[in-house]
Amino acid sequence: MAEQPNSNRQWKTIFPLDGDMLNEYDGELRDGRLHITVAIAGPGGCRVAVNGVEAVPRDGGYYAVIALDGYSNTIAIADEEAGYSDSLVVYWLKHATNKYRISVDDNIWFLKDIAQNRDVYRSIFDNPYLAMYKDVHDAYGTKVQFNLYYQTEGFDLSQMPDTYKEEWKANSDWIRLTFHALQNDPDKPYINAGADEVIRDCERVTEQIIRFAGEELLDPVTTIHWGEATREGCRALREYGFRGLAGYFVFADGKPVVSYYLDASQTAHLNRRDFWKDHSEDMVFVKIDAVLDRLKKDQIVPELERVKALPGEAGFIEMLIHEQYYYTHYSAYQPDYRDKLMTAAKWASENGYAPAFLSECLFE
Secondary structure (H helix, E strand, O other), X not given: OOOOOOOHHHOEEEEOOOOEEEOHHHOXXXXXXXXXXXXXXXXXXXXXXXXXXXOEEEOOEEEEEEEEOOOEEEEEEEEOOOOEEEEEEEEEOOOOOOEEEEXXXXXXXHHHHXXXXXXXXXXXXXOHHHHHHHHHHHHHOOOEEEEEEOEEOOEEHHHXXXXXXXXXXXXXXXXXXXXXXXXXXXXXXXXXXXXXXXXHHHHHHHHHHHHHOOHHHOOOEEOOHHHOOOHHHHHHHHHHOOOEEEEOOEEEOOEEEOOOOOOHXXXXXXXXXXXXXXXXXXXXXXXXXXXXXXXXXXXXXXHXXXXXXXXXXXXXXXXXXXXXXXXXOOOOOOOOHHHHHHHHXXXXXXXXXXXXXXXXXXXX
């Protein structure tokens, strides 16, 4: 049968896309609802309705203003005469506007230090690295998530004492500890890994966090080492309880990198958004806006200002740094590590961004 001239292939929803997670920068807040403009590309001379609102033809497309009422919102698009219909689900994140978080990857050395000094340290904050983060928190209220390895040379998390457990719990309002990987090497450990391998390592880390720090420190959002994992691995993490994964969502040599299993179009879309939910796996992906150890100190404020000017990325600013650059013995030691953290947190505070964990913003 010949294809009909007005088939769905001639139509395309431009904004929003299925799985988009929206905030006030994506529309206008009026009367307790978020009003957004749905944009559709399609053939001319049609009458398109969006949730019953007739779309206005303009500049080769169709536009309709609709209101989002709650967390999950179904958008139905139809032109009965042309035989076109589409349906998508988007989310209104009421608590994700003007919020920020600092996450820290590759953590294990500070825990090794605490374990080795268990007879000396009366507090976890006697560790200089953790004390530095407490200084940032005390100055700006910053909430920090540490993504952990299970082991490093001469130490694994089973050796971490539980004598500080109550202190960890007492600081759970601003500290989170989550799974990152088994260890630092090899690079991209889960890029081809099956579900069993990912969950084996995840369980090792998570069980020890609960033992020495408490379940209160866990979070359902994390960053996998190198931001690469198979669909099967991510599905296993979702079944384990993780609901969100952070990454860069960029390209190298024309291919998605630090983008988990997402394809090129999904990666390109997320590169311009704070968040996007893959309904096929019920997993939210989070765009990391600034990697502080990749920026010189005087580049941090201009980069954050750049992100703030982008409506699709300005709502929640996610900042990342890696543990190893803190240490003088590391080959790529950054002596201004502390200053970078303070600069980023100070900018966020002065620009109206409040500290928040992703789990406080992403889910209903």
